[in-house]
Amino acid sequence: MNALKAIIARDLRLAFRAGGGAPQAVAFFAIIAVLFALAVGPDLSLISKIAAPLIWTGALLATQISLDQIYRADREDGSLDVIIGTSDELILTAAAKAIAHWLSTGLPLIIATPVLAVLLNLEREAIVPLLLSLAIGTPALSLIGSFAAALAVALPRASLLISIIVGPLYIPVLIFGAGAAAAGASGDPQYGANLSLLGAATLFAAAFAPIASAAALRSNQD
Amino acid sequence: MIARRWSARFCAKGLAVSRGGARIVSDISLDIGPGDAVILTGPNGSGKTTLLRALAGLLRPDAGETSLVAGDDEHGEDGRGGVIYCGPQNAAKAALTVDENLRFWAALYGAPGARIKQARTAFRLDPYADRLAGALSTGLFRRLGLSRLIIAEKPVWLVDEPTASLDAGSIEIFLGHIADHRARGGAAVIATHDALEIDGARRLRLSQSASS
Numbered sequence: 451m452n453a454l455k456a457i458i459a460r461d462l463r464l465a466f467r468a469g470g471g472a473p474q475a476v477a478f479f480a481i482i483a484v485l486f487a488l489a490v491g492p493d494l495s496l497i498s499k500i501a502a503p504l505i506w507t508g509a510l511l512a513t514q515i516s517l518d519q520i521y522r523a524d525r526e527d528g529s530l531d532v533i534i535g536t537s538d539e540l541i542l543t544a545a546a547k548a549i550a551h552w553l554s555t556g557l558p559l560i561i562a563t564p565v566l567a568v569l570l571n572l573e574r575e576a577i578v579p580l581l582l583s584l585a586i587g588t589p590a591l592s593l594i595g596s597f598a599a600a601l602a603v604a605l606p607r608a609s610l611l612i613s614i615i616v617g618p619l620y621i622p623v624l625i626f627g628a629g630a631a632a633a634g635a636s637g638d639p640q641y642g643a644n645l646s647l648l649g650a651a652t653l654f655a656a657a658f659a660p661i662a663s664a665a666a667l668r669s670n671q672d
Numbered sequence: 673m674i675a676r677r678w679s680a681r682f683c684a685k686g687l688a689v690s691r692g693g694a695r696i697v698s699d700i701s702l703d704i705g706p707g708d709a710v711i712l713t714g715p716n717g718s719g720k721t722t723l724l725r726a727l728a729g730l731l732r733p734d735a736g737e738t739s740l741v742a743g744d745d746e747h748g749e750d751g752r753g754g755v756i757y758c759g760p761q762n763a764a765k766a767a768l769t770v771d772e773n774l775r776f777w778a779a780l781y782g783a784p785g786a787r788i789k790q791a792r793t794a795f796r797l798d799p800y801a802d803r804l805a806g807a808l809s810t811g812l813f814r815r816l817g818l819s820r821l822i823i824a825e826k827p828v829w830l831v832d833e834p835t836a837s838l839d840a841g842s843i844e845i846f847l848g849h850i851a852d853h854r855a856r857g858g859a860a861v862i863a864t865h866d867a868l869e870i871d872g873a874r875r876l877r878l879s880q881s882a883s884s
Contacts, residue, residue: 460768463768467767467768527765528760529763529765533780535756
C-alpha cells in the first residue's frame with residue numbers, strides 16, 4: 451500500500467514540476483478549444499451548440515499527449531526495473547500509475563472545463579452534465595491510455611503509435627460522454643442511460659486495463 | 673541501528689540469455705556463498721549487463737535457473753526479492769531532490785525512514801539532501817544511484833559498472849560498503865572495467881565468443 455501511495459505521490463510531483471507535462475496538457479486543452487472557437491467564427495449559437503462535444507474531444511486529445519510519459523521516463527532512467535522488481539502485485543502498480551495519470555491530467559482538465567465552457571458560451575444548465583460526464587469518463591481515458599503506454603514502452607518515439615492505439619479504444623467513451631453531456635443539457639431522458647454506459651466503460655477499463663498493462667510490462671521487460 | 677545479517681547463497685545453473693534474437697550469454701553457472709564477491713569482467717558486448725539482469729530476474733533466460741537462499745527471516749525459502757540490481761542508469765529522477773528520490777526508494781523497498789539518512793550518509797550525500805538530482809554532478813548522481821543498495825538492504829548485490837564516473841575517494845567509499853556487506857554475510861557480483869581491489873574476490877571473465 452505504501453509503495454502504491456509513493457508511486458502516485460511521486461508521479462504527481464513529477465507531473466507538476468518543470469517539464470512534467472500536467473500544466474501543458476491543460477494549456478493544450480485550452481488552445482484546442484480557443485482555436486476551434488476562432489475557426490467557427492462569431493456565430494455564438496453555433497459555438498454554444500458544439501461546445502460540449504468540442505470540450506470532450508479536447509479532453510481526449512489533451513489526455514493523449516502525456517500518455518507516452520507514463521512508463522517511458524521510468525524505463526529510460528531505470529526506475530521501471532525498480533518499480534516492477536519491488537512490486538508485490540504488478541496489476542495494482544499499473545492501476546496506481548493510471549490513477550496518477552488521471553490525477554495529473556484528467557482532474558486538471560475537469561477543473562479547467564468551467565472556464566472553457568464560459569468561453570465557448572455553453573449554456574449554464576449544460577455545465578453540470580458536462581462536468582459529470584467528464585468526471586465519470588476521463589478515468590477510462592487514463593486507464594486505456596496507460597495500457598497503450600505499457601504496450602509501447604520499449605519502442606522509441608512511440609507517442610504517435612500510442613495515439614493510434616488509443617484512438618479506436620476511446621470511441622465508446624467519447625460517444626457516451628459527449629452523448630451524456632448533450633442529453634443532460636437538453637433534459638433528454640437518455641441522459642441517465644448515457645451516464646450509466648459511460649460508467650460501465652470506465653469500470654470495464656478499470657477491471658481490464660491494469661491486468662493488460664501488467665502483462666504488457668512483463669513481456670516488455672526482455 | 674542493528675545491521676542485518678544474512679547467510680546468502682545464490683546459485684545459477686547453465687544460464688543462457690538472448691537479446692534481440694542473438695545469444696549473448698550461454699552456459700554460465702555461479703555458486704556464490706555468504707561473504708563472496710565475484711568480479712565480472714569482459715570486453716564491451718560480452719554480456720555482463722545481460723547476465724546481471726538475468727541474475728536479477730529482469731530478463732527471462734532461455735535456459736538455466738537461479739536460486740537464492742537468503743538465510744534471514746524476511747526472505748523466505750525461495751529468497752524471492754532478495755536480489756538488488758544496480759544498473760548503469762541510476763533509477764533516480766532528475767526532477768526530484770536527493771531526499772525525495774531516497775524516500776521514494778525507501779517506500780518501494782519497504783525500508784524504515786531511518787535508513788534514508790543512513791543511505792545518504794553512507795555515500796556522503798548529506799550536503800546535497802535538498803538539491804535536485806538533476807543538478808548533481810555525474811559522480812554524485814552515481815553515488816545517489818548506488819545509495820539504493822543501502823536503502824534496499826538485500827542479501828545479494830548485483831552492481832553494474834559501479835565505479836564509472838566515480839573519483840578515487842568515492843570508489844573507496846563504495847568498496848568499503850562492499851566489504852561491510854560481505855562481512856554481514858551478503859554476496860555481491862560486480863561487473864566492471866576498472867581494476868577494483870576487492871580481497872578474496874573471484875573473477876569471472878566473459879568472452880566475446882559467447883555470442884556465437
